[in-house]
Amino acid sequence: MKTILPRQEFQDALNAVATLTGGRTTRPILGCVKLNAAGEQVELSATDGEAGLRLSVPALSIEKEGEIVVPADRLLPIIRELEDVEISLESDERYCIIKGEGSEFHIFVMDPVDFPPLPEFEDEPDLIIDGNELRRMISLTLYAAARETSRYAINGVLWEKHDKRLFVIATDGRRLARAGGVVSKSSSGNFEVIIPAKAMSVFERVFAPVRDAGDWDVQIKVMPNQVILRTGDRILSTVLVEGNFPKYDDVIPKEHSKRARIGRDVLLGAVKRAALLTTEDSRAIKLAFEEELLVITSQAPEQGDARVEVPVSYEGEPLTIGFNPVFLNDALRVIPFEEVIIDLHENFRPGVLRGEDKNEFLYVIMPVSLST
C-alpha cells in the first residue's frame, strides 16, 4: 500500500474508530485499525469484537492499493502530532511507514487476513430514518438502560418497528424511557431487536450531523445476528442482545387521575436544588402537589433538610409522592420540550413524564416509598 492522505481528515477518522479500539482488549488485533486503500479512498475499519465501524477518507493519491492492519494506539498519536497538511503512508509486509515533513515512523503491522470480518451492508436497507430523529430518540432513552444486571436483555436498548413508526425503549427495572419517530422509508416487516448500549453510545459519538449539511438519513439493515447502520460512508455494525425484552407495555400506566404541567427548566432546577440534601443511602425527594403549588422537600439524616417551592398547574386531589431525584434529573436533562406533563395516580403507582409530542416520548418512573 502506498498513499497520500490529508492529515486532518485522517486524524478525525482515526479518532472516530478509536471509540472501539480504545478499551482493553483480549486480542491484540482488536486494538488495531485496518486500512484499505482502493479506488480513490482509504477505508478504515475497527471492531471491539461486538461492534464494528467503517469509514472512509478520500485519498490525495493512491500509488499502490492494499490492506494493512496497524495498532490504533500507535497510529493515532503519530498522526495527531505531525504538523503537515499531507502525510504519506506506505507499507510492506512488516512495517507501516508514515512520513511527514522531516519525520518518519515505522510501526509493525499485523496480517490483514487475521482481522475479524465485519458484516457487509448488502442489498437494500430495511428502513431509512432521518438521522437527527434517530439521534433524538437515542439520547431520550439511552441513559435509562441498565448497566451490569443479570437480566442481560435490559442491558440493551429495544428497537421496535411498528408499521411506519420506530420506537426505542430502555429500562433498568425502576424507570423506563420510550421515544418514537416516523420512518421515512420502510421495505421490511415489523421487527424487534435489542441493541447493546455500547453500540448506541458509539452511534451517538460517531454519527453526528455534518456541519454544513441539513438533512441526513440513516439506512438500517436488520439481520438475524446483527444490525447495520449506514450514513454515507460510515457503517456501524453490532451484534444484538439475546433474550426477550420485558413486556414494557404492561409497565406503562393506563390510567391517571391527576395531571401536573410545569416548565422543564423550573422543575429541573427545583429537583437539582432539593437533591442537594439527599444521601447515597436515602436518595429520595418528596413532591407535594397542590393546586398552583409544588413543594419539593428532602432530608439528609443528621445533616439537614431542604424545601423548594415552585408554581405548577395541577388538576386533581392533592398528592404527595416520593421519587429518586437522579431518575428525574436524567430525563429532564435531555427532554427537548419547554413544558412537561406529569401524570400521577396514587403515591404507590408509577408516574409518567411526557411532553406535547403526540405521546411519542414517555418516561415511566417508579415512586420511592415515603413511609419512613
Next chain:
Amino acid sequence: MRFSDVQHQERALSIVRRALSSGRTHHAYLFEGPEGIGKELAARALAARLLCEEADRKPDADACGRCRSCRLFAADNHPDFHLIHRGLHKQHPERNIRAGKGLFLVVDVIRHFLIERASTTPNLGIRRVFLLRDAERMNEGAQNALLKTLEEPPGNACLILVTSSAERLLPTIRSRCQCIPFNLLPPKYVEEQLQALGNVEPAAARTLAAVAQGRLGAALQWHRIGLLTALAQVSQALANGLADNPETFGKTLLEIARELAIRTVEETGHFAEEPLNGDENGETTRSKTGSKTIETDQLRAALKLVLLLIAAIYRDALIVQSAGEITLRALPPELTAVDTLAGDADADQLAERIQAIATAERMLDRNVAPQLTCEHLAIALTGELPAA
C-alpha cells in the same frame, strides 16, 4: 485442531463424537482429568467443530479446517471463541480488578468476559463457544454467578469447562454439565511424544515419562524447566543430606524448588508484576539467586514437584528393595540415592517415608509455610522422631 491430535482418549472422544453425530451436543461440558493429557486440545477441537461453517461434512468428522471460521480459529482470532483463563483480569476495565493477582477466576472476570459476552448474538452467526481453563479456580461467587448461564446459555452458546480437580467445583456446577472424564496416557506414548515433540533424549524421555505418570503436557513443561537437573540435585541431597540436620536439608529442598520456580516463570513468561502504588503486599518472596520476584503460589507449585521427585526416588528404592529387579526401575540407574536408600531402610520404613511425603504435600495444600513443611519432611525421612 483435530480430534485425532488427542491420543489415547477413546472413551472421552467417543462420547463427544456421538453427541456430534447425533447433532445433539450439550450446551455445557466438563472435561475432567489430570493436567497435561489433552483435555484442552480436545476442547479446542470441539470448539472448532461447533463453530465450523462448512455445512457438508461427515457427522462425526472434525471441523473442516478450510472455511472462514476455521481459518480464524486456527489464527487464534475467532470472534466467537472465548478462552477464559486466569490472566484475563488484566484486561478488565476496572482498575482494582486489574490489580488483582489472578489466583482465582473471580466473579467480575466471569461476568465481564463470559456472562455478558454470552448474552449477545455471535459475530459469525452460529454460536459463541467459551472455554474455561482451570475451571476449578473459579471462586464460589464466580461459580454461583455462572449457574444461570451454564444452565441455559443464551442463543446456541456452548461452555466447555476444563478442570483437573472437578471435586473443587460446586455440585450445582457439576450437575449442569455433561462430565467427560479423560484418562492418564500410557507412559510409552508419553515417552515417544517427548522425543517427537520436545526433542528429548531417549533416556531423559524415559525418566520424565516415568515421573509424569501419563501426563504428557506436564512432562513437556518439566523438560523445558529442567526437571532432570532438579532430580539430580534432589537425589544428591537425599544421598548425603539426610545425615545433616533437618534445617539444612529443608533449605536445600527449598533452594531447588526456588530455582525450579524461577525457571518456570522464565519459561512461561509470567513474572509476578510489581505491586501497584498503594497496594504493597508482603506475599511476594525475593529469591536469593536473582532479583526476580516469584509468588509464594509458584514456589509451592515447584516444591510440590520436588516432593514428586522425592516420592519417585523412594518408589524406586522400594522396588529395588522388594524385587531387586533393575528393569522395573523407573529412574536411571545413575541415581545412586536409590540404592543408598534401599540399603538404609527396610520395606516398611520406606513405605512409611512415602507416606510422609504424601503428608508434606497435604501440608502444602493447607498453606503450611514451605520452610516448615520441608523441615517436617526431613525429620520424617530420617526416621527420627522429634524430641517430645
